[in-house]
Structure formats: C-alpha cells, structure tokens
Amino acid sequence: xxxxxxxxxxxxxxxxxxxxxxxxxxxxxxxxxxxxxxxxxxxxxxxxxxxxxxxxxxxxxxxxxxxxxxxxxxxxxxxxxxxxxxxxxxxxxxxxxxxxxxxxxxxxxxxxxxxxxxxxxxxxxxxxxxxxxxxxxxxxxxxxxxxxxxxxxxxxxxxxxxxxxxxxxxxxxxxxxxxxxxxxxxxxxxxxxxxxxxxxxxxxxxxxxxxxxxxxxxxxx
Amino acid sequence: xxxxxxxxxxxxxxxxxxxxxxxxxxxxxxxxxxxxxxxxxxxxxxxxxxxxxxxxxxxxxxxxxxxxxxxxxxxxxxxxxxxxxxxxxxxxxxxxxxxxxxxxxxxxxxxxxxxxxxxxxxxxxxxxxxxxxxxxxxxxxxxxxxxxxxxxxxxxxxxxxxxxxxxxxxxxxxxxxxxxxxxxxxxxxxxxxxxxxxxxxxxxxxxxxxxxxxxxxxxxx
Numbered sequence: 459x460x461x462x463x464x465x466x467x468x469x470x471x472x473x474x475x476x477x478x479x480x481x482x483x484x485x486x487x488x489x490x491x492x493x494x495x496x497x498x499x500x501x502x503x504x505x506x507x508x509x510x511x512x513x514x515x516x517x518x519x520x521x522x523x524x525x526x527x528x529x530x531x532x533x534x535x536x537x538x539x540x541x542x543x544x545x546x547x548x549x550x551x552x553x554x555x556x557x558x559x560x561x562x563x564x565x566x567x568x569x570x571x572x573x574x575x576x577x578x579x580x581x582x583x584x585x586x587x588x589x590x591x592x593x594x595x596x597x598x599x600x601x602x603x604x605x606x607x608x609x610x611x612x613x614x615x616x617x618x619x620x621x622x623x624x625x626x627x628x629x630x631x632x633x634x635x636x637x638x639x640x641x642x643x644x645x646x647x648x649x650x651x652x653x654x655x656x657x658x659x660x661x662x663x664x665x666x667x668x669x670x671x672x673x674x675x676x677x678x679x
Numbered sequence: 680x681x682x683x684x685x686x687x688x689x690x691x692x693x694x695x696x697x698x699x700x701x702x703x704x705x706x707x708x709x710x711x712x713x714x715x716x717x718x719x720x721x722x723x724x725x726x727x728x729x730x731x732x733x734x735x736x737x738x739x740x741x742x743x744x745x746x747x748x749x750x751x752x753x754x755x756x757x758x759x760x761x762x763x764x765x766x767x768x769x770x771x772x773x774x775x776x777x778x779x780x781x782x783x784x785x786x787x788x789x790x791x792x793x794x795x796x797x798x799x800x801x802x803x804x805x806x807x808x809x810x811x812x813x814x815x816x817x818x819x820x821x822x823x824x825x826x827x828x829x830x831x832x833x834x835x836x837x838x839x840x841x842x843x844x845x846x847x848x849x850x851x852x853x854x855x856x857x858x859x860x861x862x863x864x865x866x867x868x869x870x871x872x873x874x875x876x877x878x879x880x881x882x883x884x885x886x887x888x889x890x891x892x893x894x895x896x897x898x899x900x
Contacts, residue, residue: 566870567868567870568867568868568869568870568871569867569868569870569871571870571871571873571874572873572874572877614900618881618885643885643888643889643892644885644888644889645881645884645885645888646789646790646884646887646888647788647789647790648789649787649788649789649790649792650789650790650792650880650881650884652792652793652877653792653793653877653878653880653881653884654881656793656873656874656877656878657874657877657878657881659871659874660839660866660871660874660875660878661899663866663867663871663874664839664864664865664866664899666867667864667865667866667867668864668865671864671899671900674899674900675899675900676897676898676899677897677898677900678882678885678892678895678896678897679835679892679895679896679898
C-alpha cells in the first residue's frame with residue numbers, strides 16, 4: 459500500500475518511515491509543508507536505509523502531494539498542527555484512511571501530564587476535522603521516536619489501535635504488524651483513544667524517574 | 680514488615696495476599712468490615728498456600744485490627760469505599776504508609792473508561808481523606824487480580840508507583856519488588872497517578888477486543 463507520513467520530517471515520522479521502509483513493501487511518502495523539505499528528508503532516510511543494507515525507496519513532497527493516492531495518511535504532526543494539516547490535504551484524501559498518532563501533553567513540577575483537547579482526545583479531534591466519509595483511526599501514540607529511528611534497536615512493543623470503521627482499523631493494524639517488533643492490538647472504538655493517549659506521558663515520566671530506562675514503549679501480557 | 684490488606688477478602692486483596700504470602704517474609708493481615716470474614720479469608724488463603732507447598736501465615740480480622748501496627752496499609756477496596764475505609768482505621772494507622780490501588784471506571788458502548796473522582800485520581804482522593812501526617816503512595820493499580828491469584832501463573836509485570844514522600848514510596852517499591860514477577864518503577868509524584876490509573880481500563884479494553892488475551896498487565900521497556 460501507499461503510506462503518507464504528513465509532517466514526516468519530524469522525529470516520529472522519521473522513525474515510522476525508516477521502519478516501514480526497511481520492514482515492509484509499502485511505498486512510503488514523506489509529506490512536509492514545504493515540498494523541498496519533504497524530498498530532502500526522504501533522501502536522508504533512503505541514505506540511512508542504504509547504510510543499513512536496506513533498499514530505500516521513500517518518496518517526498520508537499521503534504522497534499524504525499525496524501526494524493528495514499529491508502530493510509532498518518533498525521534505525524536504535533537497536536538496543535540493537526541487541524542491545519544488536515545485542512546491542507548482535505549481535497550487529496552480520496553479513499554485514504556487518516557491515522558492520528560499525536561498526544562497533547564503539558565509539564566508541571568511532577569512531570570508530564572495528559573492534556574487532551576476539548577474533543578476528549580487528539581484522535582477525536584482528528585475525526586472532527588476530517589472531511590466527511592474519511593475514516594479516522596488512532597494508532598502509534600505510544601512509540602518512542604528515538605528508539606524507532608535506531609534501526610538496530612529491537613522494539614517488542616504493542617500498538618493499541620482504535621477506530622469505529624472496522625475495515626479502516628484492520629488496514630492500520632496490518633500496517634503496524636508489518637513492522638518488525640510491533641504487535642497491533644485492537645483497543646476498540648474511537649472513544650477509547652483517551653486511555654491510549656494518556657499512556658504516553660506515563661512512559662516519559664517512567665523514563666525520567668528510573669535510571670537505565672529511556673525511550674520506553676509498552677507491552678501488554 | 681507487617682502488611683495490612685483492607686478489604687483483603689476481595690479479588691485484588693486475595694491476589695496480593697497469596698503472592699506476598701508465598702514470595703516474601705512479610706506478615707500479611709487481611710482486614711474486612713467484619714472480623715470473622717477477615718479471619719475466614721485468611722484461613723482460605725493459608726489453605727491455598729499450603730496446597731502450593733508454601734507455608735501460610737496470613738492473619739485476619741476487622742480492618743482496624745489489621746491496620747494496627749502495620750507498616751503498610753493497602754486500601755484494597757473499590758474507590759467508592761475508600762473514604763469510609765480510611766475513616767474506620769484512622770486511629771489505628773500509627774506510622775503506617777497508606778497505599779491506594781483503586782481505580783474509578785465506567786462503562787459505555789465502547790468499553791471501559793477512566794472515571795476519576797473530583798480530586799483528580801483515586802490516589803489523590805486517598806491523600807484528601809488520610810489523617811494528617813500519614814503518607815499516601817499509589818501502587819498496584821494495573822494488576823489483573825485473576826492472574827495474581829493463580830499462583831502458578833508467571834507475571835512479568837511492571838508496577839508504576841507514585842508518592843510525594845520518598846521514604847514511603849521506597850518502602851512500597853521494596854514491597855512490590857519482593858513479589859516474584861513484579862518490578863516496581865518510580866513514576867514520580869502523586870500528581871502522576873492519573874495516567875497510571877487510566878491505564879487500567881485500557882488493559883481491560885484490550886483483553887475484551889483481542890482473542891487470546893486476558894488478565895493483562897503491562898511492562899515498560
């Protein structure tokens with residue numbers, strides 16, 4: 459399938475691009491607000507893949523170009539850029555599934571805390587700004603971008619995935635399962651996104667408070 | 680140390696009692712609103728331990744008896760019984776550390792959702808109702824009681840622990856680490872309890888939506 463990573467020049471986009479580029483046969487396209495930055499990132503990721511002995515065929519361009527003809531469009535942007543990013547590609551989404559991995563967080567003296575938008579979760583916000591008929595799936599919220607981008611690092615992480623459109627959810631579960639070391643888990647409907655997103659600040663707090671732990675993901679067993 | 684499990688006749692109390700009874704040298708005391716029920720549960724747990732070749736020395740009684748002279752008092756009661764339970768033992772707490780493992784949840788069509796009390800978390804509520812000077816630690820929120828009580832089952836779970844009193848938190852971390860298959864992790868201050876508690880409905884939703892998964896716990900790596 460064709461997977462667009464909008465904002466794919468950022469750290470979570472880089473990690474997903476490198477892993478999907480190495481472990482799957484999907485066509486990965488890096489989108490950016492500036493076409494040239496998207497192409498440049500794609501070139502860098504292909505160089506990284508080549509240095510790990512993998513064939514790099516990642517493409518890049520402006521966000522609307524990346525979204526056009528994509529089967530899955532991942533909103534790999536900070537929560538506060540979500541609405542703008544969806545608006546910019548709204549006419550290019552076609553039959554794509556929109557994937558929301560972003561989490562809203564804020565810091566206080568204790569550490570990081572979940573700070574959802576008024577919609578209840580960033581995933582729910584994505585459903586509000588998505589064009590009619592475009593299914594939204596929540597996924598990839600709990601991946602540590604740094605570890606993801608270290609291709610030699612083993613993951614062993616679970617990816618809880620939520621969606622109200624079963625076909626769309628299954629497509630994204632297959633995408634996640636295709637990455638070595640990730641296991642997709644069905645976490646039910648979109649209303650369950652809140653508990654998934656709020657796990658991310660916990661992962662960061664645990665890494666901050668326990669020597670030897672960093673770039674944490676999660677597994678359920 | 681002496682560990683009181685108030686409401687220890689319930690499922691999470693049973694699991695903690697059996698595991699601590701088998702894996703540690705602590706004196707475990709089951710508290711109940713009725714002394715006779717506490718003693719009866721202790722006898723049953725001792726029989727279970729004996730049938731697994733472990734020496735059972737679990738004691739039982741009314742909640743205030745159980746709390747008296749305890750080093751750690753675990754509030755193994757549903758969230759809505761928390762305040763009553765603390766009130767009942769307030770004069771017996773002495774130098775004890777109070778541990779809050781409860782989580783508030785409610786169900787809708789999608790599954791279970793985190794439903795914190797006005798205090799922000801059940802752990803925070805425990806600090807509000809605890810007598811002055813009694814330190815509160817949040818722990819054991821994410822343990823599947825059923826698996827805990829199956830003594831032959833391996834766990835491999837992490838226990839995120841929060842507290843503002845470092846000595847109290849360390850005491851509870853040692854207690855958790857003493858159970859085979861549990862690893863205590865420092866999750867920072869009490870304000871971080873919300874993200875830990877909200878993980879529990881996610882565990883239940885994942886078990887409900889994925890064939891073959893049940894009684895889930897979590898590990899961070």
